[in-house]
Amino acid sequence: MLRICPAPAGVTSESNSFLKVDPRKKQITLFDPATNGPQNTTRGSQVPPKMFAFDAVFPHDASQAEVSAGTVAEVIQSVVDGADGCVFCFGHTKLGKSYTMMGKDDSMQTLGIIPCSISWLFKLINERKEKTGARFSVRASAVEVWGKDEKLKDLLSEVATGSLQDGQSPGVYLCEDPICGMQMPSTQSALAKQLQNQSELRAPTAEKAAFFLDAAIASRRSSKPDCDEEEQRNSHMLFTLHVYQYRMDKSGKGGMSGGRSRLHLIDLGSCVKALGKSRDSGAGLCLSLSALGNVILALVNGSKHIPYK
Numbered sequence: 594m595l596r597i598c599p600a601p602a603g604v605t606s607e608s609n610s611f612l613k614v615d616p617r618k619k620q621i622t623l624f625d626p627a628t629n630g631p632q633n634t635t636r637g638s639q640v641p642p643k644m645f646a647f648d649a650v651f652p653h654d655a656s657q658a659e660v661s662a663g664t665v666a667e668v669i670q671s672v673v674d675g676a677d678g679c680v681f682c683f684g685h686t687k688l689g690k691s692y693t694m695m696g697k698d699d700s701m702q703t704l705g706i707i708p709c710s711i712s713w714l715f716k717l718i719n720e721r722k723e724k725t726g727a728r729f730s731v732r733a734s735a736v737e738v739w740g741k742d743e744k745l746k747d748l749l750s751e752v753a754t755g756s757l758q759d760g761q762s763p764g765v766y767l768c769e770d771p772i773c774g775m776q777m778p779s780t781q782s783a784l785a786k787q788l789q790n791q792s793e794l795r796a797p798t799a800e801k802a803a804f805f806l807d808a809a810i811a812s813r814r815s816s817k818p819d820c821d822e823e824e825q826r827n828s829h830m831l832f833t834l835h836v837y838q839y840r841m842d843k844s845g846k847g848g849m850s851g852g853r854s855r856l857h858l859i860d861l862g863s864c865v866k867a868l869g870k871s872r873d874s875g876a877g878l879c880l881s882l883s884a885l886g887n888v889i890l891a892l893v894n895g896s897k898h899i900p901y902k
């Protein structure tokens with residue numbers, strides 16, 4: 594899915610004439626800027642127009658609600674049906690990734706995908722409870738990956754303990770996942786990693802989950818006044834809603850069945866500058882976000898090598 598960001602102040606729509614957006618056909622076409630737009634492609638351009646198709650295309654004037662509804666409705670349905678889901682926004686710096694995921698809380702119209710997802714997930718759970726009698730329990734966790742060294746911080750540890758702690762939580766760590774590893778060929782088991790030990794707090798209502806989201810944002814390194822621009826770009830937040838559901842067995846013997854599914858909502862930063870620097874120094878490698886696509890493809894295809902770094 595693609596969202597076109599609004600043109601910066603002072604940039605007219607003519608300056609954007611290298612781009613034709615067709616939300617109905619879910620495609621965009623890029624023209625050689627030298628030809629000055631789709632009307633003039635015959636005027637000596639060496640480069641033919643390039644068309645790209647998506648599952649959805651949101652033009653520059655699409656509202657936050659349109660973007661949220663178009664991206665998360667299906668994912669939330671799947672999570673309530675028992676599958677894991679993940680939503681993140683990916684792109685160059687300052688193009689509106691955080692705006693799309695978090696939005697602004699000055700009005701309902703500017704809320705982003707994460708707050709909308711919280712509200713819709715609980716609405717769907719309540720409908721499902723009424724319809725099927727299933728019992729649900731939701732928990733929230735939030736972890737930040739920050740800095741060139743990709744430090745992990747449990748963003749809800751302060752709320753969990755009720756005390757103020759500073760710096761990196763000693764609790765949260767990455768570890769090989771024995772279950773996921775067993776399902777993979779032995780060569781890959783070492784690559785299956787899971788975040789462990791982050792605080793998972795009970796969120797019986799959407800309001801409580803939204804409270805945890807606010808607490809997590811406030812706890813982020815990138816929210817601190819002394820955080821510089823580079824640190825802000827290198828701050829990524831993983832906010833997860835863990836949905837546990839239980840049903841009485843139909844056998845009537847009083848047994849229960851159920852399981853857990855997770856909705857991961859991720860606010861990615863952008864490591865653009867860190868790429869050059871870390872390659873020079875050879876430490877704290879942070880790949881460009883465009884490399885993320887290769888990581889996802891490798892995981893989905895079960896590749897032996899996952900190009901994390």
Ligand SMILES: Nc1ncnc2c1ncn2[C@@H]1O[C@H](COP(=O)(O)OP(=O)(O)OP(=O)(O)O)[C@@H](O)[C@H]1O
Pocket residue numbers: 598599684685686687688689690691692693825826861862863
């Ligand atoms: N669709 C939009 N409508 C209104 N304002 C927007 C929109 N997209 C982005 N902005 C504004 O543009 C600015 C940059 O957006 P944002 O911080 O979300 O970018 P980003 O891609 O997350 O940046 P970074 O790479 O630093 O993480 C913000 O002030 C944001 O409010």
